[in-house]
Every structure is written in C-alpha cells, then in structure tokens.
Amino acid sequence: MVRLALISGLISLLLGCAGMPASLPYTPPTYFAYRCPDGAFEVKLGDDEARVLHQGSQVVLPLVPSASGQKYQDESGNLLFMKGREALFEGARGMTLKDCKGQLVNTPWRGAAVRGVDFRAVGNEPGWLLELDQERGVFILLDYGSRIIQTPPPRLKIYPLTIQTQDHRITIAYREDGCRDPMSGEYSPLTVTLTVDDTTYTGCGRRLQNVP
Template sequence: MALPAIPPPGRSSDGERVVKKVIVPFMLSLSVAACAGQVPAETAQASQDFHPDQRPLARTLVYECGDMEFIARLGPGEMAIWLEDRYLVLPQVRAGSGSKYQEADVVFWSKGDEALLEVAGRTYRDCRLNPARAPWEDARRRGVDFRAVGNEPGWHLEIREDDSVLFVGDYGASKLRFTDISRETGREQVFYTASHGADTLRATVVESECNDSMSGESFPFAVMVQINDRSYQGCGRSLDHPWE
C-alpha cells in the first residue's frame, strides 16, 4: 500500500501556497514598520507653512490702519474683506510665520495683535481691531436699517424696515423678535409698535443728539423702548448699505 507523499517543510501539495501565506504578511509588516513615523519632507514643510488662524470664525471684524480702515470676516481657510472700492475673498496662503491671505494685489497678514494690509503695492501697517465698531458693521451687513444700544442692563435694538424688530436684553440673556410691526411718523420722531404672543414692544426714535451713558459716544437719535412693563433708554443711528 503506497503512503501519500508528505510535502517538505514550507511547501504544500499546492506548491508555494504556504510560502506566500508566511512571506507576504511578513513583508507587509516590514514595509509598514519602515514607513511608520516618517512624513515626506514636502508634506511636513507644507503643514508648517499654514499656521492656524486664532481669530474667531464667522464674526465681523473692523480693522483700523491709521487713516484707513476695512471690514473682514473669517471663514475656514479664507477671509472676506470689504475695502472702500471693492469686496474680495482672500484664500489663505503659505507664510513663514503668522497667517497670510492673498488674492490678486491684496495681501493681509496677521500674527497675534500685529496685522498689515497691502493693496496695489501700498502697505498699511499697524492695523488694529476696533471691537466697539464690530457689532454695528455686522448689523449693517445683515441688512439692519437702524440699531440702538443702552446700558444697565446692556441691551440693543435692531430694526429692519418692513420686516422685523429684534430686541436683545440683559446683556444678551433674553431675545425677542417681532415680525408683525407697524410704523408711524411724527414730528422729528418715529414710533414702532409690535406684538408677538404675550410680548409687546413700543419703540420711539427721536431725532436728537444722544450720548452713550458709558462710552460717551455721540449718536444722532435718542431711543426709548418699552417691552411689556419694562422701559429702556439709549441711543441709536441709521445704517446705510452702500454696496446695494
């Protein structure tokens, strides 16, 4: 009786199948081990050239560079910028340090509190943020026609003619939006009334010089607001939309 042939070590009756099962995983493990921890030089350099921008996303920023100013709004990997004569979106580009954005002849660079803007070869240095103006410019770009502010507690009112009135009170803790509004015009004053559910609003805008009780800033309108049984006094101004 013939005994079945016994394949030599490392082989099977199917030829080199066992060898492949052993060698291929072994070679793959060597390849993975050799590549672990190694990043191509060009990839490492590119990651170092793009520095994370620490400024807040989706928030309107006002920069003042001496006698020149511009408005900016930051998005992921890009920055929208409003200049006096145009609107641009600047993509982020590589920089040796800080964060840099560029489109055509407009370049913006910032690092910490430092910032500069270059337009058509002219450089504006020492650009500084003006946080006090940012809410007004943000409201302007959201289509608000009139904005008023007051203190103790902090509040603000935003009016979009023929659309809605937004009242934000108690330092931002409470918000009421009214869409069913009516407007009456008197001598050097305008009255707004609105209601929403159990809440009612009456706002009086008077054309009279008004100074903010905390900042001392001067405004062209005095504003009185009554929300239900609470009254507020403050100052306001109209907002134009020159890009429309």
C-alpha cells in the same frame, strides 16, 4: 544715607541694564460683516480662531487646514469658510448661510449696516440692543443678553412704532436731540426709548441706511 543712596543707585543701574522683558506682539482682531440671502452674521478673526456672531449667539471656531481660503471648524459641526468677500457658515443644528457677501468693518454700526439693518440702538444698565431690519424683522437683546426677542418685520414705518406679538408688546420711540453713551462716550444722533411690556429702556440709536 550716602551708602543707602549708592545701593539704591546700583539697584537702579542693574535693573536698567537688565531691561524689562519685551512685550509680546499684539495683533488686533479683524471684523467682517456678511449679508446672505437667508440671513446675516458677523465674524471676529483672531490669530488662530474665528468668533461668529449670529442672532444673539456666538461660537468660537479654531482655524483648520484648507486647500484654499480660510476654514474654521469645531468638533460640534459648526463651520465657517471665507474666501475673498464671500463666506459660508454652517451651524451644528443644520442651519446653513451660503452665498454670503461681506466686507471689513471697523464699528458695530457699520457692521449692522452691511448686514442690512435699517435702525439700531444700544443702552446700558442693563445692557440691551435693538436692530430693526425692514425685510427680516426686529431683533432685541435684553438684560445683558439673557433675553432674546425676535419679531417679523413691522407693517408700518411710523414712529413711535408699536409691535404686538403673542408674548410681548413692544414700543420703539426716538427723539432727534442727540445722545452720548455714558459708558463709551460715543455720540449718536438719536435718543431711543424701547418699552417691552412694562419695562422701559433708554439708549442711543442711529438710522443706518447711509452709515459711512
């Protein structure tokens, strides 16, 4: 027993002297939200890449040399140029968002507010997202992003809000009784019910006009 204890102590001493490998430095991502005359998008910056999120889709662009500002571009023709608070985003299919003004954001709620979204709600199982912009329209992401629905701005601002399109009937309702996300534990003031055709989704939401 004494010999076993000595061997165990020696192993511990050797491991202690050798030490554990130092962990590599980690740089947390930086998030920006941009609002443009013809649209809006968000950017998540890593060490050598930018992830651009626009209308439910995203592209990952590598950092490339630039005489000024930060330039990210892939072989398909997607381009992001950032300088100060201004940005330009060009999509591979000819879409261009220019004269975009943005700022650093620390939450998706703040990012949506900067992009001009007036009302936002999220839910789980299956994951869904609702963003209502009184100027640009309604954007809905359903079933973990597998379905996207976009509509023109609603004519009325009265809730429950019903939107009838050629393909869908959408109803948005909420209660001001507080809501806590079951996955993250994050609190929001509104419990939101989204009904698309015959399927109802429940989640948490906020009005974003005065999001800090």
